Amino acid sequence: MEYIVETKNLTKRFGKEQAVSGLEMKIPKGEIYGFLGPNGAGKTTTIRMLLGLMRPTSGSVHIFQKDLRKERIRILNKVGSLVENPSYYPHLTAGENLEALRKIIGVPKTRIKEVLKIVRLEDVANKKVKGFSMGMKQRLGIAASLLNNPELLILDEPTNGLDPSGIIEIRQLIQRLPHDYGMTVIISSHLLSEIDQMATTVGVVSKGKMIFQDSIEEMRKFAKQKVVLKVSDSESAWRALLARGMRADWDEKNITLLNQSDENVATAVKYLVKDGFSIYRVEEEKKSLEDVFLQMTKEERLV
Amino acid sequence: MMMRLLRVDFLKIKRKGLWLLTVLGPFGVVALQMVNYGVRKDYLLQQSENDWLYYIEYISNFTHLAIVLGIVILTSFIASIENETNAWKQLIALPVSKLSVYLSKFTVITILLFISSVLLLLFSYSYGLYLDLGEEIPYITLLKYSFFPFLAALPVLALQLWIATVSHNQAIPVTVGVIGVILAYSAFTLPDWMIWKWPSLINGWDKPYINALLGLSVGILLYVIGMFDFKRRDVK
Ligand SMILES: Nc1ncnc2c1ncn2[C@@H]1O[C@H](COP(=O)(O)OP(=O)(O)O)[C@@H](O)[C@H]1O
Numbered sequence: 001m002e003y004i005v006e007t008k009n010l011t012k013r014f015g016k017e018q019a020v021s022g023l024e025m026k027i028p029k030g031e032i033y034g035f036l037g038p039n040g041a042g043k044t045t046t047i048r049m050l051l052g053l054m055r056p057t058s059g060s061v062h063i064f065q066k067d068l069r070k071e072r073i074r075i076l077n078k079v080g081s082l083v084e085n086p087s088y089y090p091h092l093t094a095g096e097n098l099e100a101l102r103k104i105i106g107v108p109k110t111r112i113k114e115v116l117k118i119v120r121l122e123d124v125a126n127k128k129v130k131g132f133s134m135g136m137k138q139r140l141g142i143a144a145s146l147l148n149n150p151e152l153l154i155l156d157e158p159t160n161g162l163d164p165s166g167i168i169e170i171r172q173l174i175q176r177l178p179h180d181y182g183m184t185v186i187i188s189s190h191l192l193s194e195i196d197q198m199a200t201t202v203g204v205v206s207k208g209k210m211i212f213q214d215s216i217e218e219m220r221k222f223a224k225q226k227v228v229l230k231v232s233d234s235e236s237a238w239r240a241l242l243a244r245g246m247r248a249d250w251d252e253k254n255i256t257l258l259n260q261s262d263e264n265v266a267t268a269v270k271y272l273v274k275d276g277f278s279i280y281r282v283e284e285e286k287k288s289l290e291d292v293f294l295q296m297t298k299e300e301r302l303v
Numbered sequence: 304m305m306m307r308l309l310r311v312d313f314l315k316i317k318r319k320g321l322w323l324l325t326v327l328g329p330f331g332v333v334a335l336q337m338v339n340y341g342v343r344k345d346y347l348l349q350q351s352e353n354d355w356l357y358y359i360e361y362i363s364n365f366t367h368l369a370i371v372l373g374i375v376i377l378t379s380f381i382a383s384i385e386n387e388t389n390a391w392k393q394l395i396a397l398p399v400s401k402l403s404v405y406l407s408k409f410t411v412i413t414i415l416l417f418i419s420s421v422l423l424l425l426f427s428y429s430y431g432l433y434l435d436l437g438e439e440i441p442y443i444t445l446l447k448y449s450f451f452p453f454l455a456a457l458p459v460l461a462l463q464l465w466i467a468t469v470s471h472n473q474a475i476p477v478t479v480g481v482i483g484v485i486l487a488y489s490a491f492t493l494p495d496w497m498i499w500k501w502p503s504l505i506n507g508w509d510k511p512y513i514n515a516l517l518g519l520s521v522g523i524l525l526y527v528i529g530m531f532d533f534k535r536r537d538v539k
């Protein structure tokens with residue numbers, strides 16, 4: 001398999017602290033690679049090494065099958081990036097900010113208008129970035145990362161600081177990119193739900209180590225959510241469900257269904273109604289990232 | 304690539320007051336003499352054998368201070384443009400070499416300082432003419448005292464730019480800068496080897512060109528050291 005990004009034993013130490021250790025990242029072409037991990041897991045450090053902003057303590061990075069150490073500039077020609085908080089020049093307008101990058105990249109001037117349009121900032125092109133909201137700055141950062149029509153786009157927590165509508169907008173934009181422009185996208189996040197909604201492939205890091213790397217479907221098996229029923233007289237209701245051969249748990253208050261497929265939930269509800277219980281709530285209990293990690297490490301799905 | 308980076312750096316210093324400072328520096332130095340000669344011209348002309356040389360000496364008393372102060376402010380401004388929102392990471396993730404990024408910053412300030420020196424020459428020449436200091440105009444001396452301080456100050460420029468671009472804490476370049484300005488202020492009492500003395504063009508041999516040559520060579524050396532240190536380090 002040919003990978004757009006492939007790291008081998010990628011390691012970064014800060015003093016005694018091992019921020020990234022032995023990372024083997026493999027990203028096939030056209031994927032949206034969700035790079036998932038809690039704060040401090042080493043996502044930004046990894047991304048900085050992918051961009052040549054940081055020198056690895058050991059290990060190697062290959063992008064487009066080329067060695068980053070030897071062909072950094074040739075590689076970066078086709079990479080767009082947004083690392084951590086967006087960078088900008090507050091005293092310049094949005095247009096001037098992009099112009100300052102465009103001149104170096106060497107794409108035609110019309111490209112500025114195009115990327116501003118993609119992130120819907122064309123109306124404020126002549127306004128100083130100083131007065132922009134956090135969301136607008138973030139969008140400007142994404143516009144900047146798209147300037148050179150990259151084949152690989154690397155976005156480090158791009159929805160940080162955005163309001164819900166901004167998050168949806170960015171998500172829709174990112175989901176279009178592989179199809180519309182043939183891009184491969186890396187997107188990092190500490191939110192399981194965010195990766196779940198966007199990514200096609202997932203890499204999970206914890207304390208600098210990759211503890212899982214596979215398709216989103218494989219990851220969903222770990223992230224399965226529980227369905228919780230709140231009913232009247234929950235103990236009897238639970239016993240009634242068990243009597244009808246359903247698998248469920250009871251915790252003194254609520255009933256938890258162990259098989260949360262749509263049919264199973266529907267059947268359980270039907271039985272409860274038939275048996276004369278009142279159903280107050282049928283809820284999905286979200287699993288936290290920590291729960292998923294626990295499960296991944298427990299099942300020793302070390303990659 | 305260098306030309307592109309330079310054009311970008313000139314775009315980035317827009318509205319930041321660097322151009323104003325470039326003009327204000329030499330103007331201030333000559334303006335001080337406008338006050339000086341305005342108040343006591345007759346006395347000053349009486350004091351001197353050669354009115355032009357005497358006038359140039361008065362100007363040069365302040366040139367080195369202005370230039371060291373100017374360098375501290377210019378380098379810290381140009382670094383702050385990238386430091387403010389940590390734009391270094393965005394800039395260096397572009398297909399550019401770190402060496403050329405550094406060279407471009409250095410070149411921009413060198414150009415601004417050079418323009419300052421040209422303006423100093425023009426301002427001091429014009430006001431000298433206005434003062435009517437005599438027919439024999441010492442062009443060579445005027446040129447020397449306009450451009451030698453600039454060359455002699457290159458090590459301070461290289462040092463300040465280096466510190467300003469690699470420091471995580473901007474208090475460090477400012478502190479070094481302030482100490483530098485104080486040293487330049489007391490140039491007369493400093494030993495000859497101290498780079499902050501050089502822009503004053505004072506030395507034990509009484510030959511200003513020595514300071515200019517020293518400045519040029521040590522300036523290039525410090526520049527190269529700073530550039531490779533900048534390249535070696537992880538981006539902030
Ligand atoms: N420049 C640095 N110097 C020292 N330690 C760092 C530096 N950058 C990151 N770290 C440390 O490395 C670890 C990983 O950080 P980071 O890559 O930013 O994590 P993430 O992006 O996943 O939140 C953290 O413990 C952080 O404190």
Ligand SMILES: [Mg+2]
Nearest residue numbers: 043044084157
């Ligand atoms: Mg991070």
